[in-house]
Amino acid sequence: MNAARDAEPGLTLLVHRPGEEPTLLHTGLASLEHRLPIGPDTTFNLGSVAKQITAHLILLAAHDDLLRLDQKAADLLPRLKISDVTVADLVTHRSGIRDAESLLSLAGFRDLDHYTADDLRTLAYRQDQRAVPEGRFLYSNTNYLLLAEILETVHHTTLPDLARDRVFGPLGMHSTHFKSDPRQVIPGAASAYRATLHGWQHAETPVTLPGPGTLWATVGDLDRWLTYLHQHWHHPDQLPWQEAVAYEPSDHEPYLYGLGLYADPRPGRAAVFHYGHEQGFSASAHLEASGLQAVCLSNNGELSADRVTTALLRNLRTQPTPAIQEALAQATAIERTPVTAVQAQPTADDRSQHTELGTFTCDQAPGSLRLTRSVGALHLWRRGTREQLTPAGPGIYAGNGCTLTTASNTNHIDRFTLGLDRAPGLTYIRQ
Incomplete structure (x- = not known):
């Protein structure tokens, strides 16, 4: 690998073909201060990739008769004023509830200002009508923040404990944790960085929002999750758990959205995936009906995990039998996001x-x-x-x-x- 890039923050990339052992590539440093290289045990913030875990816990709660997917969310969240929103509407981003972090940005919050999940829920409960017509897709992290509250209400426990007991523990995902407090120590955690005109700078901010984000995991643990997901993908003409929650058009054609997952329904290309961008980290988890799995986690603001994964999949499709290591290396060599100067404030x-x-x-x-x-x-x-x-x-x-x-x-x-x-x-x- 390039020696200069090995001294920068980087990424970890995994490809797992059906019937084969996973192939991994790691490049760059998990910590610039300690010159600690990224490895298989390095944990990253997954951002919105966490949504599929939250959605799966909702599905399990429905299976256990703790809630119904067609139930009005206000039955479980008494402060919710939009009374016709269902639990399934929250899961599929069809509630019309505005993204509370976007609303909070209107107050002029700065990078190091601290806000909590309760701050954002308060903004959600101020909304008294849908921002878009009923049934229309509006991607909003607030939906999953409310789903996390629903899970904690019906289970009488915290989301981190629930996820550990129902998903992470049984699947052997022992390095995966929802972070509920910015002071919480995550073993093996990478630091995230962004490039500036004056060098590298830490990108994390003191915010944790379990449900829509702040899930930390290794690339190997995500591979275990995708293996479990594929085991429940019973037919290539259907999508995972489609019988429970229908996949509907999303904000990115031709992709659909279902249980915390985008889906490509095109014949011969059926896949589910999600990307995450959170505080300088980026993540991508991709699963095809064939069983092909691709995971990319980055702590480098210039290396976007979704772009690397897209390049990797393109390489695998255009070369009939490429060497996996070569395809991985080619994927990390794509053009990086340029560093731009910060606009000066008005005098x-x-x-x-x-x-x-x-x-x-x-x-x-x-x-x-x-x-x-x-x-x-x-x-x-x-x-x-x-x-x-x-x-x-x-x-x-x-x-x-x-x-x-x-x-x-x-x-x-x-x-x-x-x-x-x-x-x-x-x-x-x-x-």
């Missing part, structure tokens, strides 16, 4: 060029937002930081992951609608 002179349009609040989101106007653009301010919104149509202004809609006259604004990727339809009114 006092910058602000003097802005026309104040007012301060606005929304009953579904915390804090307040300010709007200013300068040279044909709107500027959205939250806790002293500014985002420029450029015209995208009559009365429509677009920024990074958000859209603001108002009357075409921006000289005076009384209200506007803000749409975030995972939290659409927020109405803000001038104070």
Whole structure:
């Protein structure tokens, strides 16, 4: 391997073909401070890959008659105001409940600000109607945060203990843990890093949200989970546990979404998978109907696990009988995410060029937002930081992951609608 890259944070990659032993590749360091290399016992934060574990625990709870998938979630969560949302709606991201982390970002939270699962649940319980029409897909981590609360309610125990007793222990996944406290020590844990113009920087933030994320595991433990999943994939024309929860169209065509898993239903390409991106870590778990398993875990902000896995699978499909080690090495050689400079915050002179349009609040989101106007653009301010919104149509202004809609006259604004990727339809009114 490249000596310079071996001195950087890196990744671990596994391919497991049916009837063969898994093949692994490790590159880079789990800890730059201690120059500790990544190995088979290194644990990584899996991010949203955790959702399939939470969904499976919900399925087991339904099997044990502790809940019904078609049951109203409000029966189990009395504070939930959207009364027609079912447990299955939460599992398949069809609740219409906005992503609470996106809402919290409107308050201007900074990287090292600490918030808890209870903070996010409080924002979920402020919502009184679906953000999208009934039945429409809206990916929201809040769904799985609420599922975790449901599991703890019906089992009278914590999600980490439940997952250990019902899944991780029986499957021999002894290095896999839900992290419920940022101070908790995870054995063998890698640190995550992002590249800056001045060198490597730690990427973790002091937040743990069991249910939608903060699951830590080794590549070998994930391989055990995928083996178990494939054992319950009884027919290649069906998807795992499809009889319990139907897979429906998702936010990425042609993929469907079911029990915490995206699915490719195309004939000859049937597969289930999920990606995770969490605090500088990235993860990918992929299982095909044939039994082919691919897992990639990264602690390098420049090496995205989903891109590496995509490259690996492409190599395996285009070469009839490639050497696995060669395919793995080729997959890690893909172009990395470029390091970009952080945009400077506006100075006092910058602000003097802005026309104040007012301060606005929304009953579904915390804090307040300010709007200013300068040279044909709107500027959205939250806790002293500014985002420029450029015209995208009559009365429509677009920024990074958000859209603001108002009357075409921006000289005076009384209200506007803000749409975030995972939290659409927020109405803000001038104070």
